[in-house]
């Protein structure tokens with residue numbers, strides 16, 4: 511089964527509009543062909559429309575870092591899936607560990623977000639991952655499986671097949687500690703087996719699973735060579751254009 515890889519940057523709470531435009535100018539004409547890899551950047555909501563305008567003909571997909579699960583109403587400060595879709599934003603991260611930890615997002619919220627995105631035609635990038643404590647206790651597989659089951663509850667297999675799931679061990683995010691390629695592959699395999707248990711082999715073979723956690727241009731090749739890893743979700747190394755392009759050199 512050959513799945514098209516997807517490399518996505520996650521800028522988090524960084525950059526101003528001038529820097530966003532400079533970044534896009536620097537990658538202009540330098541991204542790999544779209545048939546080899548999907549390339550996306552998740553940016554603060556304020557910049558998404560400009561990014562769609564600035565990307566021109568570059569095969570750059572634009573992603574939100576978060577979204578709400580309602581499309582309209584009295585929800586001050588939120589952004590709707592339908593708003594993303596209407597502006598040409600193709601993906602949205604949901605359930606990033608920073609959202610779970612600092613903004614108290616639950617699996618139930620994340621599941622509602624996944625459903626609302628699918629309904630609007632925006633592809634969810636559903637994050638899962640364990641703390642260092644859970645990892646050291648040898649409970650990663652059961653933790654990650656439970657997050658995936660809860661995140662996907664009630665979603666049709668045909669929609670799951672088109673989703674992206676990102677396995678991001680919390681102990682490897684922003685710490686410089688990349689999980690070894692073997693550990694990353696093993697846990698991405700757990701995610702795939704969980705999808706298989708819930709939806710069968712066809713859906714499990716189709717769903718794309720990223721690894722995230724201190725991925726760098728120097729580590730990306732080995733991680734991407736693994737059977738169950740179909741891409742990367744990258745924070746720090748996506749912030750500078752040269753380093754972001756470095757992540758894509760293998761394609």
Ligand code: PEP
Pocket residue numbers: 520678682683684685686722723724725743744745746747
């Ligand atoms: C992330 O925030 O999703 C991430 C993986 O960050 P970093 O690459 O900086 O560890």
